Amino acid sequence: MDKQPVLDFATDFDHTDPAWVADPYPIMEDLRERCPIAHSNRYGGMWVPVLHEDVSAIANDTEHFTSRTVVVGSGRPTEEAPPAPIGVAPPISSDPPFHAIARRLMLPAFAPKPVNALEGFTRDLCSGLIDKMGDADIVNAGVDYSQHIPVGLIAKMVGLPQDQGDLFRGFVHTILEGIDQPMEVRMEMFAPIEAYIIKVIEEHMENPQDDLTSFLIDAEIMGQKLEPSHIFGTMVLLIVAGIDTTWSAIGSSIWHLAKNPDDLARIVADPSLLPSAIEEFLRAYAPVTMARLVKEDFDFKGCPMKKDDWILLGFPAANRDPAFFDRADEVIIDRVENRHAAFGLGIHRCMGSNLARMEMTVAIGEFIKRFPKFELADPDAVTFSQGQVRGPRNLPIRILERA
Amino acid sequence: MKIHLNSEKCQGHGRCYSLASDLFDSDDLGNAVVLVTGELNADQLERATVAANNCPEYAIEIGA
Numbered sequence: 001m002d003k004q005p006v007l008d009f010a011t012d013f014d015h016t017d018p019a020w021v022a023d024p025y026p027i028m029e030d031l032r033e034r035c036p037i038a039h040s041n042r043y044g045g046m047w048v049p050v051l052h053e054d055v056s057a058i059a060n061d062t063e064h065f066t067s068r069t070v071v072v073g074s075g076r077p078t079e080e081a082p083p084a085p086i087g088v089a090p091p092i093s094s095d096p097p098f099h100a101i102a103r104r105l106m107l108p109a110f111a112p113k114p115v116n117a118l119e120g121f122t123r124d125l126c127s128g129l130i131d132k133m134g135d136a137d138i139v140n141a142g143v144d145y146s147q148h149i150p151v152g153l154i155a156k157m158v159g160l161p162q163d164q165g166d167l168f169r170g171f172v173h174t175i176l177e178g179i180d181q182p183m184e185v186r187m188e189m190f191a192p193i194e195a196y197i198i199k200v201i202e203e204h205m206e207n208p209q210d211d212l213t214s215f216l217i218d219a220e221i222m223g224q225k226l227e228p229s230h231i232f233g234t235m236v237l238l239i240v241a242g243i244d245t246t247w248s249a250i251g252s253s254i255w256h257l258a259k260n261p262d263d264l265a266r267i268v269a270d271p272s273l274l275p276s277a278i279e280e281f282l283r284a285y286a287p288v289t290m291a292r293l294v295k296e297d298f299d300f301k302g303c304p305m306k307k308d309d310w311i312l313l314g315f316p317a318a319n320r321d322p323a324f325f326d327r328a329d330e331v332i333i334d335r336v337e338n339r340h341a342a343f344g345l346g347i348h349r350c351m352g353s354n355l356a357r358m359e360m361t362v363a364i365g366e367f368i369k370r371f372p373k374f375e376l377a378d379p380d381a382v383t384f385s386q387g388q389v390r391g392p393r394n395l396p397i398r399i400l401e402r403a
Numbered sequence: 404m405k406i407h408l409n410s411e412k413c414q415g416h417g418r419c420y421s422l423a424s425d426l427f428d429s430d431d432l433g434n435a436v437v438l439v440t441g442e443l444n445a446d447q448l449e450r451a452t453v454a455a456n457n458c459p460e461y462a463i464e465i466g467a
Contacts (some may be wrong), residue, residue: 107432112417275421279457337456339418345459349414354433357421 003180013040013048015072015289015312016180021386025329028317037303043072043179046310047294047303050317052324052341054301058292058311059345064300065292065311066095067348071176071388072291072310075183082229089233092241092348099347101221106234106351109157109212115354118153122359125152126366135402138377141258141367142395146250149363153355154242158235159211160200167196172244175236177387197235201228212238246356248287248391249342250363255392256281256331257368258376263333268372271365277333278360283340284331286316289388290344315341316390373401404465406437406451412462419454419463426451435462 006017009027014020020027031038031050038048049055058065068084069077070092077088087093091102108114129148133139151165160168174189181189200213208214216231226234257264267273292311299305318341322328326337343350350356376382377396385393406426415433419426426439426447443451448465455463 104432107415111431111433112420112429279418336453339457339459339461341459343416343459346414349416353415354417357417 010035010038011040012042013038013046013312014042015048015388016386021384021390024316024390025320028314028320029329032317032321037301039303043074043310044076044308045306046072046312047300047305048312048314050314050321052318052321055313055315055318055341056345058300058313059290059341059348062096062099062347064295064298066295067093067099067290068095068293069093070291071179072312073179073183073186074181075186076293076308082233086230087233088229089237089240090230091234091351092237093233096347102230102234103347103351105219105221109215110351110354112354115358118156118355119358119362121156122149122153122362123366125149126363127370130366130370136399138396138398140395141254141397142251142393145367146254146363146391146395147244147247147393149250149359150243150246153246153359154239157212157242158200158238159204159209159213160239168239168243171196172240175240176244176389177385179387193236194232197232197239201231201235241350242352242355244385244389244391245287245350246352246359248385248389249282249285249356249360251392251395252285252287252390253278253281253360253364254367254397255376255382255395256285257364258374258395258397259379260331261373261375263331264368264373266333268368273333274361274365276335276338278357278364279338279340280331280333280335281360282342283319283325283335283338285391286319286340286342287389287391288342288344288350289314289316289390290348291388312388315344318345370403371397371399371401372403374399404443404448404451404467405441406439406443406455407464407466408435408437409462409464410434412460413458414460414462416459418457418459422457423450423454427454 006012006014028050036051040046066084068087085095085098091099094102129145155162171193204213290313294305294309296307320328343353374397377398382392383394413435419435420429428436430436
């Protein structure tokens with residue numbers, strides 16, 4: 001189904017339009033100046049705030065906006081889907097008060113201590129991937145490096161085989177990038193994912209392991225085991241939310257360093273800059289845009305929002321708002337004040353933020369340690385993902401120096 | 404000057420305990436706890452202020 005190209009993003013917004021996928025930042029800037037909440041009749045009605053204050057207000061307003069589904073698509077949740085406040089993939093799809101219960105269950109696994117215990121595993125994974133590149137002059141930092149790192153971590157934490165990365169990435173692609181397909185096609189595409197996860201749950205029921213799948217099977221909320229749909233939904237969340245998000249963040253960081261030799265040289269010379277650089281890459285290239293549904297007809301800042309309209313909640317746009325950030329469009333790797341919203345704002349702060357940071361620190365640290373000088377091999381060959389998670393997918397890099 | 408943490412606002416972004424691990428720590432859920440509750444010395448004050456200025460939720464205030 002061919003879609004009409006967008007002529008004006010203020011009134012006909014579409015985040016799958018090639019212009020947005022190629023470079024969304026000038027479009028955000030234009031909207032900020034003339035129409036800070038864009039609208040679209042696509043996807044059955046959608047609003048797109050681009051100011052930090054509006055993104056923050058909506059993220060914090062669980063009274064008027066529901067998280068029942070967080071990926072914009074042509075359809076709405078079916079009658080059979082678990083209703084608010086639980087939703088299809090707790091806790092990301094949950095509203096108060098259930099949200100806090102479902103989230104509290106999962107948070108300890110993603111606190112700094114258990115996450116930092118995975119640093120050695122991550123380092124071995126990254127250096128193994130670099131070893132595999134051999135002495136090639138041009139390496140693909142998307143296909144051969146960044147995409148494998150979160151898959152390895154999520155597989156280890158959830159208890160999935162380490163060698164099925166293509167399968168998981170296929171799942172993620174179906175769920176996050178297939179949004180412009182009709183609902184029936186999407187349901188059909190989802191069937192193998194459902195079958196795979198149910199098989200993993202059954203295997204863990206027979207043979208419990210020390211991993212998050214067995215944890216979910218054993219977990220209780222107020223003395224009751226979790227509903228099978230809750231276990232299933234959280235497994236979908238862990239696989240989908242943990243993979244192409246961090247893959248994008250690592251890829252965008254390497255993409256920036258390949259284009260900005262001064263930043264690369266500074267970090268190589270002084271690795272203590274890496275933590276602030278990573279926060280700045282998270283700000284400037286925030287991979288994740290979330291979504292909400294409007295609960296009931298509601299006027300937000302003069303916008304007549306209708307029940308079940310989508311809100312495309314652009315944390316990347318909030319992170320580039322010059323009213324909130326000094327020199328918002330510049331990447332300043334030693335930025336001192338950086339209240340970025342890359343991991344969201346409010347009660348749905350990314351559950352895996354500590355994990356994502358650890359993966360980024362190790363992955364970028366290892367890459368620049370082994371390749372202290374590199375550049376884009378072919379800027380025109382770099383491609384970006386479509387949908388609500390943005391990051392480079394094809395990323396050919398020419399290695400200029402090896403350590 | 405002291406660190407005032409609003410635990411209602413804290414959502415566990417972890418910026419404070421990443422930036423100043425001697426002043427802040429994480430609880431078992433990843434939310435912030437304050438390690439130095441008394442008066443801050445000059446060095447602590449500077450770093451506590453940086454941590455406060457990086458909190459996306461405005462959960463940290465430095466004051467009397």
